[in-house]
Amino acid sequence: MFPGILALVPALPFLAFVVIGLVTRPWRWLSAGVAIAAISVAFLLSLGALSFLLTAGAETPRVVELTWLTTSTLNAHIGLRLDALSGIMLVVVTTVALMVQIYSLGYMSEEPSLSRYYAYLSLFCASMLGLVLATNFLQLYVCWELVGVCSYLLIGFWYDRHAPAFAAKKAFVTTRFGDLGFLIGLIMICTAAGSFDFVEIQAKVAAGTWTAGWLGTVAVLLFCGAAGKSAQVPLHVWLPDAMEGPTPVSALIHAATMVAAGVYMVARLFFLFSASPDAMQVVAVIGGVTAIFAALIALVQDDIKRVLAYSTISQLGYMMLALGVGGMAAGMFHLFTHAFFKALLFLGAGSVIHATHTNNMWEMGGLRKKMPWTFWTFVAGSLALAGVAPFAGFFSKDAILHLVMGKNLFLFALAVLGSLCTAFYMTRVICVTFLGEARAASGHAHESPWVMRVPLVILAVLSVVAGFWHAGFERLVQGGEAEAEGLNLGFAAVTQMVPLAGILAGVMLYVLKSPDPDALAVRFAPLYTLLKRRFYVDELYDWIIDRIVLRCSAGLAWFDRHVVDGAVNGVAWLTQQTGTQLRYVQTGRVQHYALAVFGGAAILLAIAHVAGAF
Amino acid sequence: MPADIAFAMLGVMTIGGALVAVGAGNLYRAVLGLMLCLVGMAGLFLLQRADFLAVAQVLIYVGGVAVLIVFAVILTEREGEPLAAAVNPRMVPAALILGAGLTAVLVSVLWRSTPAESPVADVTARTLAEALLNRYLVPFEAVSLLLLAALVGALLIAKEKES
Amino acid sequence: MMDVRSFAVIATVVFGIGVYGALARRHAIAVIIAIELMLNAAVLNFVSFSRLAAPGSAVSGQVFAVFIITVAAAEAIVALALVLALHRALKTARLDRFNMLKW
Amino acid sequence: MLPADPRAVIAIAAVLAVLAMAVPLVFAKLVSPRNPGREKQRPYECGVVEAGDSWKQVRIQYYMYALVFLVFDVEVLFLYPWAVAFKEAGLIGLAEMFVFIGLLVVAWAYALKHRALEWE
């Protein structure tokens, strides 16, 4: 029974996309309704699938396959694979997608091309679900690209304005760099294995057909794709700019789902990564560095959405770190919890922006009384994010820290410092926007309508509750041999100190202003500007482009113009010159021609004579 | 023996006639030289028992072409143009080398070859006729067409255009 | 002494003289005479070599000779007509004046 | 009495004929008086003083006649072998000849029509 129905999960949003695109385009609310109906059915089915997994056990992955393309050497399939990982991701994607789509009803109500918005959202959900359920590399890659396209379309939703269009292009191009590595890796592994299928490749890796070194390179190449999609350090530049898109989009795509695709891919191919220790090391280091790097930048951002964007990058760094040190369950659990509270935070920020019509925190302030629902849900999300005890974040982050401490002390230190910064910048956001006296923009702010508040409340509840299911989650993901080590209360107590210290520092700075933040900024000017300018990474890329790439292309252009075209024109000139020279042979005198005739005959005769013909 | 004498005489006559035909400054003497050479050739044909060809050669060449050439020379003779400037000095060396060179090579080749001569039945007019009417019928009819074309062409070219 | 080779030698010599004449002479009709010489040399060659042919085909040598004579006659006709026409047009029969096709 | 080889007869006759003409000529030259005088050397003008040696542009007509003669002379040459084998060739030969003569007549008609044979 089960696999057949499962096909509906990705199919329904896709169907919605088609229906909206072709039929219900002119009616805005009708399209919205179709989209929401599709995603809600998909949500219910996902819940059903998860419950089926919990009851029937997730050891044996149920696979349904349809041959899509057969050539002499390769045969590609489209399939659905239901196991622990995909089950969880299904639930995560569908719940967040549902919440966002309901929220969008309010947020995007004045938007004229609402049906286009919902069409893209449905297509995104369909491709994300397709990616999650993929049984082979080809389907994974196709959906991977589809997701990239949808993110481009949604970031650049308001294409008439320059900023969103530019941001969409930037996002697309940067992820392309990553996808290049991903494609090369994919080709290497698939041609070597002779098949796209994960199961076959897993069997071959287990059978040790390839050396660790070769597997390492393939893994690192695949990780490039993940790094691109999940905005890890070298390729993170596109995510902060992606905030130009509508906030619900940011919430869905740039917080919960798409950016998590990279992490999910690493988790899905964990058998490949774990086969080569240095690949794992790379993942861990990149994850760690990204975590601390993004966290530091987030400290000084003024735009509320950019703070959240850098926070997402930092949390993704944590997930990669967890996977890098071998904790696939911990990484996935953090992804699970992070999806909910980060979506909550973004939607909260969205309702604040919706009310104040500005992104800059320093223009808001004193919204606590005006928007109580938003305020309290936002506080719940922040606490979850900071990792304070009862909230979801605490359990997942603690698991990661616990794991990293065991493996690599230096990365552990980075992680701890990262979580300190996280706590600090979240309290900064809350103090600046909600507490304190009302500033310019918050004059006419008012609470957002219920259609936006309901998703906030649901997500808030989830952020609180999700943490407690960590043991069940671990048993589901690890299968059977649950670590059962449970929560080491002592370690937890120690690690609890860090977020609380962060919150305290944030309150002192921004509420009591004992060391005035501006004064601090002046004293640590160089550090402050460095963070403000985001470590000059964008400038570095521009410099690279201008100096190296353009310089080489200028050289190549010169070569093409002078050498290649030169040769062609040269030949033309040569023929023309010989033509003019040969013209003088035509003297017009018959006897000269006769001389040529007999001369030729004589020469031929001589040649024949010499050649011994006679 | 008498045949060899005749061959020598005719040979001298032919080559002498050719030399005069080419060398003589005065075109009338050149035509006479040509006639001498042609008659010599006819004699050589007679020696080779090719009677019809000898007669044809004399009848057409000496009786027709030579007359035509003489007429052409008379018609193109101009007061001012001395016939003496017969040879183009710039071309002489090249022509000499080519002419002599070609001849030398061919003669040397001929001298070294030893063709086996087989007694062959005389080609009388009757065998010639039989060949012409059967095997070579198409060229035979084409000859008449060729001559028609030559006549028409020459008349058109030579006739003064009544402008 | 009277074998084919000696006839062929005479023919070649006459041909050589014809070549010289065709190239060196300045007057158009002198060149035409030289060309007639060359053609005649060819006829002599045909006749003298037809004796070497297979018994049945000796006649084709002579047939060819007759055809060459006719062609030579036709050629002479047209060539002289051309020279006369050129003479009427350019008031001269000297070849080096006929260079209208100059580059 | 074996009849002499015709070719030898022709050869000898040719030589003899030239001699028979040249010898008396030389003899006459020796015998005849020789006193060249200005007047006698002048080309005979039936009494009229010679009006200069300039050539009048002689009309193209002469060339036409020679040209037409040569064309028909060659065509008639081809008639002779056929005439010799006329009886053996039979009707087919005759038909072939009619085509040949037909083209000959066409040439003649063309020459006539274009007044090439007209003396003016």
Place this chain on the structure above:
Amino acid sequence: MGETLFLDLKDFALAVAAALLPGGLLASVSALISAGAVLVVAPVTMMFLTWVERKGVGRFQDRYGPNRVGPFGVLQPIADGIKMILKEDIIPDGSDRLLHNIMPVLAAAPVFLLFLVLPFGRGMVAADLNVGVLFFLCISSMQSPMIISAGLGARSKYSVLGSMRAVVQVLSYEIPMVIVIVAVVMTAGSMSTSEIVAAQVRDGWFVLTPWGAFGFIVFLIAATAEANRSPFDMSEAESELVAGFHTEYSGFKFALFQMAEFLSAFASAGLAATLFLGGWQGPGFLPSWAWFGAKALGVYFVLVWFRATLPRFRIDQLLALAWKFLFPLSLLVVVAAAAWYFMPLLPALVTNLVLLVGGYGLLSSWILSEFIRMNAPRAVPDAR
């Protein structure tokens, strides 16, 4: 009775030669004898012809003709010969000396070769070539370039014009003659003169056949024109052309040209006799060579008769006659001869008459209209 006179003479001479000279040369000796015989007979006949001519023309014009030198003026030709040799040889200045000297010899020499192919009697032909007739034609056609070169030798524009006109006339009349001979060769089946005579011995004289008669007429007219004689001798008689191409030749050179002219005329007469009148064939009472002589003289007498009676043609009438009358007629003769052979007697006779008489009628009416058109009064053409 004297049938084989000359043949016996030759055998006698051969016997003497065989005794004197080594064996190998016998063949060439017999050739020498035949050639020599012809070359002796030719000048003798030439002299006799001049006598016949002058006596005949005289008689036609009701006067005596030469009768001072020897009985009936028989020795007159010898007197002329001696006179010619003794006359001064004037070479006009400006003329091409080389041409002036060799041209008379080259013009006269070929004429003697004409006689080699004529069958004087049964078995009495000097050179029995199987292309005999064609040999005769090619030698006679060799004369035209010689005439024009002779004219050029004198470098005077009148002699050149005269020679060119003579050559044009000769060329124009040569084609009809040659075509008519084709008819004879067709019927005889061979080009050798002796076989033509043998054919006539078998089938009767060609002149008696309808096509033969017309052929003979055409041949006769063409032969007179060939020799520049009688009605066609305008090249040396017209006022402004004085004596034609041999104006500038005097003394023995003039004699040579005269000899060439007479001998070629007589040779044509001989050929006419051979081709159309059955050559040496004749009833027994006279030897074969006598018959040939009689016939040849008879034809020659007709030529003399033409000369004495017919007025001279103008050049354009003369050429029109050749190209518009004789040429088509000769073609008709050939067609008639072909018809004569292929059809049984009666239909052949009918077709021949229709072809020839019809053709003759048409052509003469055409020529008549041409003459009328030509003589119509119009601007006097200049004498170019």
